[in-house]
Amino acid sequence: MEALILTVLLTSVPLIFAASGELIAERSGVLNLGVEGMMLMGAVSAFAASSIFGSPYVGILAGAVAGALTAAVFAVFALGLATNQVATGLALTIFGAGLSGLVGAPFVGGTIDGLPTLAIPLLVDIPVFGNLLFNHDIMVYLSIGFIVIIAWFLTQTRAGLVLRAVGNSHDSAHALGYQVLLVRFYAVSFGGMMAGLGGAYLPLVLTPHWSEGMTAGRGWIALALVVFASWLPSRILIGALLFGGITIMQLAGQARGWTIPPQLLSMLPYIATIVVLVIIARNREFARANSPACLGQIFIQNK
């Protein structure tokens, strides 16, 4: 049982990273559908860096940088040149999948040392929970830390207020003199960095090798998760555990000979997201508080 919960926790880590990054981008009003592409670039860079430098920690760094750079490509087009965000995001996913395959070709078949676990002294000895919560690799702690920081950033800081303002009405923010595109550029880059970290987690912890398209749709689930969480960081955590749990449930189910086809379980996150979309669309007052009103809208300076 404990092993099962641990697996759920680890499976949800890439989702937490990617979704909380995308949450920041979307809160600033940018819909970046390129999460899958950014995750793949993060994954391949993390693998390549740790196999070249022999340190998974360099891999983490490489994943973050690669993700942010990939997002910067998106930003150049979608923000700088005001291209359609949906199409640009798709282009990024297609491009990222292709480039990661090309870059990673020499690394196929290789393996790396995974991230070591870092037990937190004293806390790890707490019965039942200790091992479950305080005996993980650094990225697990990081992912939780990021959720807390993002929640604090959005509600308690001025920069967070500016970010929300830009996502709520870019025209008003511009009129007040805020650099809408620059704020969005930072948000998108941060989103890319987080997606890169989420991607990096796959080769660094979950499966210590590189293969083409190894994210296997996690980027899309992360996108779904942001909506499912109705743009609230705390709900990302819960949603990621739920979505991660579903993935594990099918594996466990298969082992125990459940009759439910695993594909039906895999559909659940997507179907749940559609249900949440309907709920949000029906309850406008609820949606208004957190959903960025300018999501996906193009902002053109000096128009």
Added chain:
Amino acid sequence: MSQPSSLSDTHLRPLFEAVSITKKFGDFIANNDVSFTIHEGEIHALLGENGAGKSTFVKIVYGLLQPNNGKIFWNGNQVFIPGPQQARQLGIGMVFQHFSLFDALTVAENIQLAMPPGETIASLSVRISRLSAEYGIGVDPDARIHNLSVGEQQRVEIIRCLLQDPKLLIMDEPTSVLTPQETGQLFSVLRRFSENGLAILFISHKLDEIRALASHATILRRGENVGSVVIDGQTNRQLAEMMVGAKVKNISRQNAPEKSEVLFEVKKLCRPKDSIFSVALRDVSISANAGEIFGIAGIAGNGQDELMAALIGEWRGHDDGILIFDGMDISGKGPAERRVMGMGFVPEERNGHAAVPSMRLAENVLLTGHSLGNLVRYGLLDLFGMRAKANLIARSFDVRLPEGNPLASSLSGGNLQKFVVGREIVNVPRVLIVSQPTWGVDVGAAAFIREAMLNLAAKGSAVVMISQDLEELFTIAHRVAVLNDGILSSAEPTIDLTAEKVGLLMGGTHVSREERT
């Protein structure tokens, strides 16, 4: 400059001075060699028609736009204003016509965004409450913007500016969303500020307001400064002449035509609010006779859009017998069916409502013509017929076209408006319903459009005209009713009406207390 500045006699050093500002957008010159001066405590009006370059100019003053040419001085020192933040640091504040508020955020958060960093929401909330008490502007710091009325939102904007302790306050058409009573309140607040030394630059095109509030005026026409004057030395007529550049004709009222058959009737139309920003219509009744122009006055945002959508048929209620055209119930019919029966519509917004800017003129003919005549046969478009109809409209309504079959977006506002009005009138509809038919068009085009509507009425059609422009209503309407907060007053012959009476109605004096609650 065609006229020497009459401000040169003052010995005070100007607070703000702009010299020879020029701003181009592509080939379009929005401001051409505009100079402007304002002193401490002065209330200065920037006067001009729509498209005269007023908004461009104040955006340059506020740092939102950068001029291609020209210099700016603040307290006698040349300054460069790269953005609003820098403008605010100098002491320039601005209240926008379309508010720059964030509707998902609270009042205090909105204000914090405009303040230099460092102050907490809590201490800001205290200051907001204090300032709003001091000047009698009631605003709750914790309210979310989307729950406030338009007037309240404007107060939030004003407080936001004033908390920054500006020396120069810019207001872009501050009264366009207010009732006459609210306007009065605003003016008395503004006067108190100016007595404390605040310079106020406000944009308007309403002469009476300018006279009531401002001491000086600068008049822009087609991007050029045609004069900076002391208002007391000028008559309204002189100001208007400078603004429009042509003699303003004196108005002669229309006599109501002989009582004739009722062509179009609205019986107690009710429409619930469909969003917090919309206005509910309550028991709106209209009865327009053949040969008559039935005017509906009112300040924008009092249900005009909702009423227009119901009259066009874009919105339809569930009840029968509400809209009657020539004795037939059309309540459940859509816009295309209503056109086939002999109605025509010209909504307020040209771009994207009455016309599709990205489409050619011939295609725009089809927008309201697809159900009429034979422009569409068996689902196929008659491209030649569409072109011919577009040319016919252009010829009969003096639409000046670039060569060929141009995009609607390439027409000027006045020409496009003549086109969308003409598109309906060439079909000689028995009932024509128009909203703000001359909004933002030049004087020549406005006169032409009004003439065309009078001619249509003279042929025995009924015209229902929603307008904000009292002058327009008095000029061509035979009877006028006033729409306020979704309630339409009873119609009275124009000949018996005074501007004061209509103004009071606009302010909602006909709405009794019981009805409002």
Added chain:
Amino acid sequence: MISMTPRKHIPLSRTLLTPVVSIVLTVIIGAMIFGLLDYNPLSALYEFFVAPISRPDQIGDLFVKACPLIITATGLVFCYRANIWNIGAEGQLIFGAIFSGGVALAFPDWPALILMPSMVLAGMIGGIFWAMIPALLKVRFNTNEILVSLMLTYVAALSIDWLVRGPWRDPMSFGFPLTKMYSDAALIHRIEVPFVGMLGQLHWGVVGALLFACVAAFLLSRTILGFQIKVMGDAPRAGRFAGFNPHVTTIGVMAIAGGAAGLAGMVEVSASMGQLQPNVSFGYGFTAIIVAFLARLNPLGVIFAGLIVALAELGGDNAQIVLGMPKVVTGVFKGILLFMLLAGETFNRYHIQWQRTGNKLNLKEK
């Protein structure tokens, strides 16, 4: 900072030039990436764009590869013209394959004359069925069709995966996730070109695809239906003013796109596979989005755009065989091409000037 002012007139030459410039830039950037990764750029480009079409039969194969792209993209053009962002064509294509496959597998004894039209119909119904979910949710609840149609794509992929591994699996498939082979009547046949014979895999579905694109071009430019779609896309308020029903338009264009994608799925399986398998589509639904953009949302342009993108696909296959590149490398070209097209659109619509301003980020301001 960049300053953009909308152009009032967009000359036709610009409109036509954009895709050409985009393609040229894509090839140049692609070559640079190859160079950076130690491949010989020129030989890589040769294997990508020349080698795959150096024989007549390969031209036939090019059309075959383009076939599902052309059909799907033509349908998407209707959606995008109406400003409905259906990005779930992949899922609709899969459901077309499922429905038509269901008919083919259930009635293997029917003669081609009855079976083939039934499969076409079933394929279109399958795609429409899947497209109606986002369409109806949008009309009824105003949900975002982008996200719903995207989510449904994964549900569709999982559905066919379940079918071919579960209830529809051929018991004789030795455990492979495959259905029974279609009967001969359910297969789309190759074309015998007079005096030439077979041209690669060129089949009758390609003819259907070309016809479909032509019909679509006519519908869009010469009929009230096309006018309605364009008005609703350009100015929805003007569309309601004209008396067009936005809900009907939404459902209509989604049905067209879904039906087209479903048809593409049916054609692809019947012409190229002959049975259902977990992967009936190799991202055609997503690639078709690029095709639609490359065609500048013009159905006739879709034919050319489909061929060009298909060439990149074939090039990827070839580069894999000859140069040992991973197959996904095609994605590099497709991605860059889409980037370039989108950027080209911006350059088309706006005057772009670069200005220097001293404005600094306000977040950092003291």
